[in-house]
Amino acid sequence: MKSSLLERLASPCCAGPLRLDIKMQRGSEIEEGALVCAVCSRAYPITAGIPRLRENREILSRTQESFSWEWTRYPGSRPEDRAVFLEESQLSARDFQGKLVLDAGCGMGRYSLVVRAWGAEVVALDLSESLDRLMQAARSDPHLHVVQGDLLRPPFKKDSFDMVYSHGVLHHTPDTRQAFRALAPLVKPGGLLSVWLYGKAGRFKDFATNPLRPGRGGIGRHRRLAWLIVAIRQLISDSLRFFTTRLPLAVTYALCYPLAALGAVPGLKYLTFSVETDFKVRLIEDFDWLSPPFQFHHTKEELSAWFVEAGYDILKVLPHGLVPKPGILGRRKQT
Numbered sequence: 001m002k003s004s005l006l007e008r009l010a011s012p013c014c015a016g017p018l019r020l021d022i023k024m025q026r027g028s029e030i031e032e033g034a035l036v037c038a039v040c041s042r043a044y045p046i047t048a049g050i051p052r053l054r055e056n057r058e059i060l061s062r063t064q065e066s067f068s069w070e071w072t073r074y075p076g077s078r079p080e081d082r083a084v085f086l087e088e089s090q091l092s093a094r095d096f097q098g099k100l101v102l103d104a105g106c107g108m109g110r111y112s113l114v115v116r117a118w119g120a121e122v123v124a125l126d127l128s129e130s131l132d133r134l135m136q137a138a139r140s141d142p143h144l145h146v147v148q149g150d151l152l153r154p155p156f157k158k159d160s161f162d163m164v165y166s167h168g169v170l171h172h173t174p175d176t177r178q179a180f181r182a183l184a185p186l187v188k189p190g191g192l193l194s195v196w197l198y199g200k201a202g203r204f205k206d207f208a209t210n211p212l213r214p215g216r217g218g219i220g221r222h223r224r225l226a227w228l229i230v231a232i233r234q235l236i237s238d239s240l241r242f243f244t245t246r247l248p249l250a251v252t253y254a255l256c257y258p259l260a261a262l263g264a265v266p267g268l269k270y271l272t273f274s275v276e277t278d279f280k281v282r283l284i285e286d287f288d289w290l291s292p293p294f295q296f297h298h299t300k301e302e303l304s305a306w307f308v309e310a311g312y313d314i315l316k317v318l319p320h321g322l323v324p325k326p327g328i329l330g331r332r333k334q335t
């Protein structure tokens, strides 16, 4: 942890200021120490360079273990990360230059590294142990910060960031809406917030107005059928997940091997949860779908309402394919 980060941090217990106790420092990086809440004196450790600003809540333990398993096995950054992030964030590379950005639920940090390369100062937050991977990059980068914390009690002062993005994360917390409400005030007035969530069929009248990617006109002409397919797919997935979220992680992971093999078979691959070309990536993505205990699904109407309720103007809504992917870019209103 770099001492410059302290001015952005707040305690997860009381949202109060924190006092920094340094035990071991190497260059500008504080490797061991503690952050102490000035309100209630609760101490949070800094170990292996990472401030651990979270309570050990039982409800989060499988989530933490599952994503730690997943991201420590993920192959690493890939060339397509940039294009994927640009599409999902609905922003351009130059929007990031000189900005202070929070990657809320960064995983192994593939998008933190992309945004950092575009000239942003990045604070990467996650619950899992995958942060150790990103910490290796942060040690030689004065503008990359790594924080372990819980998005339902994010350890940051309000109005701290020019931009916050959270892609594929909030639906994995025990309460998506509460996580959104905790995140939205961290953006400065006038700043940007980009969020995407897993989608669901929902009401047909909402599904029928979902924005589609260019080239997906076929879905547009058969909306009823598409809606039915999405609803059935969700039913099958929920039934499978009833078991796979309760199995030991190693067993669920082992079950993903045949699924990942099926993911390469033309036609049949759409029965799986990943059609990526790389076997290892498919394996991790199937596990990512089947193992985490919380996986909620939302509509663009729900997400839009949360943006408006939190004082944001909606700038863009993410177009997608057959399976809805509610994604919104919003700007926080000036107060």
Ligand SMILES: C[S@@+](CC[C@H](N)C(=O)[O-])C[C@H]1O[C@@H](n2cnc3c(N)ncnc32)[C@H](O)[C@@H]1O
Residues within 6 Å of the ligand: 060, 063, 064, 067, 068, 071, 104, 105, 106, 107, 108, 109, 110, 111, 125, 126, 127, 128, 149, 150, 151, 152, 166, 167, 168, 169, 172, 173, 174, 288
């Ligand atoms: C599907 S991964 C997405 C990671 C990253 N955004 C990406 O696209 O590469 C979801 C991430 O959310 C994190 N997460 C889940 N619940 C969280 C919580 N309550 N607080 C912080 N992070 C959480 C997980 O540890 C995991 O790394």
Ligand SMILES: [Zn+2]
Residues within 6 Å of the ligand: 011, 013, 014, 015, 016, 037, 038, 039, 040, 041, 042
């Ligand atoms: Zn406190």
